[in-house]
Amino acid sequence: MSVEPFIGLSALLFTIGAVGVLVRRNAIVVFMCVELMLNACNLAFVTFARAHGNLDGQIAAFFVMVVAAAEVVVGLAIIVSIFRTRRSASVDDASLLKL
Amino acid sequence: MTSLSSVVLAATEHAEVVPVAADGVFSWVWLVVAIPAISAAILLIGDGAGDHGPLDRFGHLLGTAASIASFVVGLVAFVALLGRDAAERAITQDLWTWIQVGGFDVTMSVYYDQLAALFVLLITGVGSLIHVYSIGYMADDPRKRRFFGFLNLFIAAMLVLVLAGDYLVLFLGWEGVGLASYLLIGFWQEKRSAAVAAKKAFIVNRVGDLGLALGIMLMFAQFGTTNIHEVGLNVSNASQSVATALGLLLLLGACGKSAQVPLQSWLLDAMEGPTPVSALIHAATMVTAGVYLVVRSAAIYDLSEVARTAVMVVGTVTLLFGAWIGCAKDDIKKALAGSTMSQIGYMMLAAGLGPAGYAFAIFHLITHGFFKANMFLGAGSVMHGMNDDVNMRHYGALRKMMPVTFVTFAIGYLAIIGFPGFSGFFSKDKIIEAAFATNFWAGLAALIGAGVTAFYMTRVMILTFFGDKRWREGVHPHESPKIMTIPLIVLAALSIAGGALTFSSWISDWLAPVTGEEHHDLPVPAIVITAVIVLVVAVGVALAYVLFGRRDVPETAPQNVSVFTRAGRADLYGDAVNEALLMRPGQYLTRSLVYVDGSGIDGAVNGTAELVGDGARGLRRLQTGFVRTYAAEIFGGALVLVLALLAVNLA
Numbered sequence: 001m002s003v004e005p006f007i008g009l010s011a012l013l014f015t016i017g018a019v020g021v022l023v024r025r026n027a028i029v030v031f032m033c034v035e036l037m038l039n040a041c042n043l044a045f046v047t048f049a050r051a052h053g054n055l056d057g058q059i060a061a062f063f064v065m066v067v068a069a070a071e072v073v074v075g076l077a078i079i080v081s082i083f084r085t086r087r088s089a090s091v092d093d094a095s096l097l098k099l
Numbered sequence: 100m101t102s103l104s105s106v107v108l109a110a111t112e113h114a115e116v117v118p119v120a121a122d123g124v125f126s127w128v129w130l131v132v133a134i135p136a137i138s139a140a141i142l143l144i145g146d147g148a149g150d151h152g153p154l155d156r157f158g159h160l161l162g163t164a165a166s167i168a169s170f171v172v173g174l175v176a177f178v179a180l181l182g183r184d185a186a187e188r189a190i191t192q193d194l195w196t197w198i199q200v201g202g203f204d205v206t207m208s209v210y211y212d213q214l215a216a217l218f219v220l221l222i223t224g225v226g227s228l229i230h231v232y233s234i235g236y237m238a239d240d241p242r243k244r245r246f247f248g249f250l251n252l253f254i255a256a257m258l259v260l261v262l263a264g265d266y267l268v269l270f271l272g273w274e275g276v277g278l279a280s281y282l283l284i285g286f287w288q289e290k291r292s293a294a295v296a297a298k299k300a301f302i303v304n305r306v307g308d309l310g311l312a313l314g315i316m317l318m319f320a321q322f323g324t325t326n327i328h329e330v331g332l333n334v335s336n337a338s339q340s341v342a343t344a345l346g347l348l349l350l351l352g353a354c355g356k357s358a359q360v361p362l363q364s365w366l367l368d369a370m371e372g373p374t375p376v377s378a379l380i381h382a383a384t385m386v387t388a389g390v391y392l393v394v395r396s397a398a399i400y401d402l403s404e405v406a407r408t409a410v411m412v413v414g415t416v417t418l419l420f421g422a423w424i425g426c427a428k429d430d431i432k433k434a435l436a437g438s439t440m441s442q443i444g445y446m447m448l449a450a451g452l453g454p455a456g457y458a459f460a461i462f463h464l465i466t467h468g469f470f471k472a473n474m475f476l477g478a479g480s481v482m483h484g485m486n487d488d489v490n491m492r493h494y495g496a497l498r499k500m501m502p503v504t505f506v507t508f509a510i511g512y513l514a515i516i517g518f519p520g521f522s523g524f525f526s527k528d529k530i531i532e533a534a535f536a537t538n539f540w541a542g543l544a545a546l547i548g549a550g551v552t553a554f555y556m557t558r559v560m561i562l563t564f565f566g567d568k569r570w571r572e573g574v575h576p577h578e579s580p581k582i583m584t585i586p587l588i589v590l591a592a593l594s595i596a597g598g599a600l601t602f603s604s605w606i607s608d609w610l611a612p613v614t615g616e617e618h619h620d621l622p623v624p625a626i627v628i629t630a631v632i633v634l635v636v637a638v639g640v641a642l643a644y645v646l647f648g649r650r651d652v653p654e655t656a657p658q659n660v661s662v663f664t665r666a667g668r669a670d671l672y673g674d675a676v677n678e679a680l681l682m683r684p685g686q687y688l689t690r691s692l693v694y695v696d697g698s699g700i701d702g703a704v705n706g707t708a709e710l711v712g713d714g715a716r717g718l719r720r721l722q723t724g725f726v727r728t729y730a731a732e733i734f735g736g737a738l739v740l741v742l743a744l745l746a747v748n749l750a
Binding site for chain 2 (some may be wrong): 018021022023025030033091092094095096098
């Protein structure tokens with residue numbers, strides 16, 4: 001089995017995710033791009049686990065999924081509450097973290 | 100000059116005094132301090148409710164009663180002391196331990212001996228009379244309760260000073276009288292001149308106090324004790340240079356407190372205070388504390404010829420200096436202040452003569468306390484009748500309007516010029532004789548001073564009580580009330596009778612155990628010197644009569660006067676010298692230090708802070724608050740990290 005196509009796909013997904021985080025303003029989209037990057041990592045983990053024949057990478061992938069699930073809960077809650085107070089889901093509107 | 104053997108003799112005489120523990124009456128001597136101190140505390144901090152509380156109405160009576168009670172205790176103790184053997188007249192009582200730090204012990208103790216006894220009587224006696232006088236003088240002052248509180252504070256502090264058994268306790272009293280003097284000079288603080296004069300007195304006194312403080316430190320460093328008696332015992336084993344240094348440092352302290360050259364400039368300005376204050380503090384008692392200090396430290400001065408000579412020179416210079424100023428002033432209080440300086444100069448001169456003069460210094464101090472307090476209170480009585488005008492050119496012909504003031508003032512006048520039979524005659528005569536016996540030039544200066552004294556005091560008499568009326572409009576001179584004239588009468592009586600202290604040399608014998616005793620042979624019989632003094636005094640009086648008594652006195656001071664008069668009016672340029680030598684260079688120094696501090700030290704500190712601040716302000720721009728900027732920074736950082744790892748691995 002050749003790993004290159006899988007790694008290439010993983011890198012592509014990660015890049016799409018990263019660019020999305022940087023250029024999109026909508027918090028939901030940014031959030032989905034973060035998920036995309038996490039899953040790109042998962043793909044790389046399982047690919048290498050398969051190539052090397054041990055389960056470490058698979059376990060790591062499970063951990064990432066668990067963390068991602070938890071993160072979704074917290075993140076969505078934050079986004080919803082920001083939307084409620086500001087009537088906007090744009091990340092640029094929530095720029096209060098400065099003097 | 101003093102021979103070596105007599106110096107050693109005098110030193111051993113001091114060593115023979117063995118203080119005995121207080122018993123009977125003497126264990127209550129501390130009351131003389133406690134009574135006025137408690138009264139001062141009550142008057143100054145008690146009953147703050149309103150302006151018309153009982154203390155505001157009757158506080159002056161409490162203050163006066165405290166002073167009189169203190170006098171009674173002092174008198175009882177003095178009578179008891181008279182009944183003791185000469186060997187047992189130095190009495191000490193330890194009250195409590197004031198300071199105990201390692202090997203340094205200061206006991207709050209009362210040291211009551213012949214010298215202290217005389218001072219207690221003078222301070223409380225004259226002090227009580229002046230309290231009584233002040234009841235009349237300050238009757239209309241809304242703050243007289245505070246005035247009497249300060250007076251009591253002064254009495255207490257002065258008694259601490261003279262009853263101290265330890266130089267540090269003496270220093271406590273020394274500072275206390277300085278504080279009281281400051282408070283009372285500036286009593287009418289709403290007058291700018293009074294406030295400034297108070298500050299000046301305080302600051303000039305600090306210079307002298309520095310000398311005394313250094314002297315006490317030197318005693319501790321050398322002998323490990325500041326107890327006056329023990330220092331006296333130890334100093335005879337110390338080197339000559341230590342004794343000289345101690346003598347000069349104590350002299351500096353004495354100069355400040357007693358307004359001696361070069362620290363004389365504050366006394367004339369101190370006349371801004373109420374007249375009873377001038378009489379009590381700046382004539383009769385506090386300003387003589389310097390003389391007391393020198394006499395009390397006789398053991399030190401006996402060992403140092405240099406220090407003694409310095410005291411003598413200071414005294415001689417000041418007695419001429421003060422007399423000169425006294426001749427030129429038109430302000431009656433300032434003329435008397437110049438005279439006070441001059442008379443204290445006499446005392447200092449006598450103290451500088453060593454054991455031959457100590458007793459005479461104290462004798463003159465006591466008689467001066469009587470007649471100068473008398474004259475100051477007389478001046479106050481005159482001012483009272485003249486709407487507080489102090490310019491003698493506005494007086495004249497007051498003898499008929501104020502007969503009691505006139506007669507008592509005249510008695511003081513006869514005493515100060517040394518009219519035969521009056522107290523000043525005996526005391527000044529003794530000093531001039533002793534001065535001639537020791538040093539011809541000092542004696543000559545004292546003799547000339549006696550003539551000048553006669554001159555300016557006659558001038559004061561003529562300008563005030565004789566000649567034509569030169570009163571301002573609306574001034575109706577009148578005699579003062581009895582409460583003011585009775586103290587005058589008592590003091591006038593004392594001015595006459597004070598000379599009795601020297602009959603059959605009582606005061607010399609009385610003080611001999613404290614000060615030592617020494618007799619010099621005069622080159623000529625004493626009666627000749629006395630005759631010469633009387634002659635010189637007569638010339639001074641006659642000169643003043645010719646210049647002032649037989650001419651009209653101009654109502655404004657003439658301006659085209661000799662350079663001597665002009666110098667006298669300007670206090671012999673004492674303030675100018677202080678300004679040029681000390682104040683200006685001091686100001687330049689402080690200004691340059693402020694500049695160095697401001698632009699150098701502060702500049703460095705503030706510059707560093709500003710640099711950090713500016714840097715932080717620049718870095719703050721990086722924190723935009725936009726999530727995406729932070730994300731980009733994280734990605735950038737990760738990218739740099741990955742590239743760096745790759746570069747390391749590939750290399």
